[in-house]
Amino acid sequence: MQFELTEEQKQIQSLTQQFSNNEIRPIAGQADQDQKFPMHIYNEAFSLGLLNSTLPQAYGGAGLGSLELVLITEALCHGCLGIGAALCINTLAAEPILIAGTHEQKEKYLTRLTSGAMASFALTEPSAGSDVASIKTKAIKVPGGYQLTGSKIWISNANMAEFFVVFAKTNPEAGHKGMSVFIVPADSEGLSVGMPLSKMGQRAAPACEVFFDNVFVADEQLLGKEGDGFSIAMKVFDHSRPMVAAFGVGLIQRCLDESLAYAAERESMGKPLFAHQAIAHKLADMRIRLETARLLTYQAAWRLDNGFKNTIEASMAKVTAADSAMWAATEAIQVFGGMGYSTEYPAEKLFRDAKVLQIYEGTSEIQRNIIARELA
Structure with a gap:
C-alpha cells in the first residue's frame, strides 16, 4: 500500500496551490462581497490546464484520474471555496455525458468544454x-x-x-x-x-x-x-462525491492554516494562544479531522481510478469532509475569538462557505442513509 503521491501528482498539486495562493486568495474576499464570479480566474485556470482534467484526451481533456482531480480541487478550494467550487462544475456536468453519451454526443459537447465553454x-x-x-x-x-x-x-x-x-x-x-x-x-x-x-x-x-x-x-x-x-445520476454521484469531499478538505486545511497562524501571533495572559492547552487541542483536533477527511477522499478517488466500486467510500468521504469542515470553521472562529466574528478576518467567510457542504451533492443525512444501505 503506497500513500506517497507520484512526482506528476506532486507537480499538479504544487502548480494548483501556487495558482490558488497567488490568484484566487487575494481576490476571494472581494469576490464574496461583490457576489460575482471572477471570470478572469476561470480563463487563467483554463489556460494552465487545471480544468477539464478528467476528460479524455480524445476530446481535448488531460485524461487524468479522479485522484488528480481531487488534488486540484482541494488546492483551489483552499484559496476560496466559492470560486473553487465554481471552477469544478464543468466536471460535474460532463459526467453524465461520459457515462451515457454516444461518441457523437461526446465529440460535440465535451470538446466545447475543452475549448473553454461552461x-x-x-x-x-x-x-x-x-x-x-x-x-x-x-x-x-x-x-x-x-x-x-x-x-x-x-x-x-x-x-x-x-x-x-x-x-x-x-x-x-x-x-x-x-x-x-x-x-x-x-x-x-x-x-x-x-x-x-x-x-x-x-x-x-x-x-x-x-x-x-x-x-x-x-x-x-x-x-x-x-x-x-436515475441510474445515471447515481453513477454520477459516485464519480463526483470525491471531488465535492475535496471541497471540504481544502476548507479544513485553510481553517487550520489560519487558526495556527493567529494562535502563534496573538497573545493572551502573557503567552501565545497556542501555548494554552485549550487552543492547542482545538488545532490538534483540526489536524486529526483534516487527515481523516483527506485519506477517505483520496481512497474514494483511488478506488474509482482503479475500477473498484466506491459508493460507500464516496459517501464516507463526503459526509466526513462536510461535517468536519463545518466543525473546523466553527472552531476557527472560536480560536480567533471576537476577531473571528469580524469581516476583517477570514474565519467568518470560512464558516459561511462551509455550511452548504452538508447540504449539496447529497446531505450529510443522505450520505449516512447510503452508508447504512451499503452495510445491509
Whole structure:
C-alpha cells in the first residue's frame, strides 16, 4: 500500500496551490462581497490546464484520474471555496455525458468544454432535493424529440452555461424508473435563467433558477435510453462525491492554516494562544479531522481510478469532509475569538462557505442513509 503521491501528482498539486495562493486568495474576499464570479480566474485556470482534467484526451481533456482531480480541487478550494467550487462544475456536468453519451454526443459537447465553454448540471428542483425521484420537470414525447416543461433551482454556473444536462420525467407514473436525462443548449427557445440567488456563503459561485417553457429537445439530445436518468445520476454521484469531499478538505486545511497562524501571533495572559492547552487541542483536533477527511477522499478517488466500486467510500468521504469542515470553521472562529466574528478576518467567510457542504451533492443525512444501505 503506497500513500506517497507520484512526482506528476506532486507537480499538479504544487502548480494548483501556487495558482490558488497567488490568484484566487487575494481576490476571494472581494469576490464574496461583490457576489460575482471572477471570470478572469476561470480563463487563467483554463489556460494552465487545471480544468477539464478528467476528460479524455480524445476530446481535448488531460485524461487524468479522479485522484488528480481531487488534488486540484482541494488546492483551489483552499484559496476560496466559492470560486473553487465554481471552477469544478464543468466536471460535474460532463459526467453524465461520459457515462451515457454516444461518441457523437461526446465529440460535440465535451470538446466545447475543452475549448473553454461552461456547462451546468440541472437536477435539483424547488420541491425535489434529497428526494431525487420526485422531480416534477416533464419531458413529453413529440415528433422528432421531447418538450420540456418545469423548473430547476440552485443550478451552479447556470448564468454562464452554454448547455445544461437536465433531468426530467419521461414517464411520471414510473417513479425513479421514469426519469431521463437530456443535453439542452442554453439558447433553446423557451429556456430562461434567473438572476443568481442571494446566498449565505460561497457567494462568488453563482447558482440560479432555470425555467423550461415548452423547450424542444431533439431525440439525439437524450443521454442513454428513456428511464435511465436515475441510474445515471447515481453513477454520477459516485464519480463526483470525491471531488465535492475535496471541497471540504481544502476548507479544513485553510481553517487550520489560519487558526495556527493567529494562535502563534496573538497573545493572551502573557503567552501565545497556542501555548494554552485549550487552543492547542482545538488545532490538534483540526489536524486529526483534516487527515481523516483527506485519506477517505483520496481512497474514494483511488478506488474509482482503479475500477473498484466506491459508493460507500464516496459517501464516507463526503459526509466526513462536510461535517468536519463545518466543525473546523466553527472552531476557527472560536480560536480567533471576537476577531473571528469580524469581516476583517477570514474565519467568518470560512464558516459561511462551509455550511452548504452538508447540504449539496447529497446531505450529510443522505450520505449516512447510503452508508447504512451499503452495510445491509
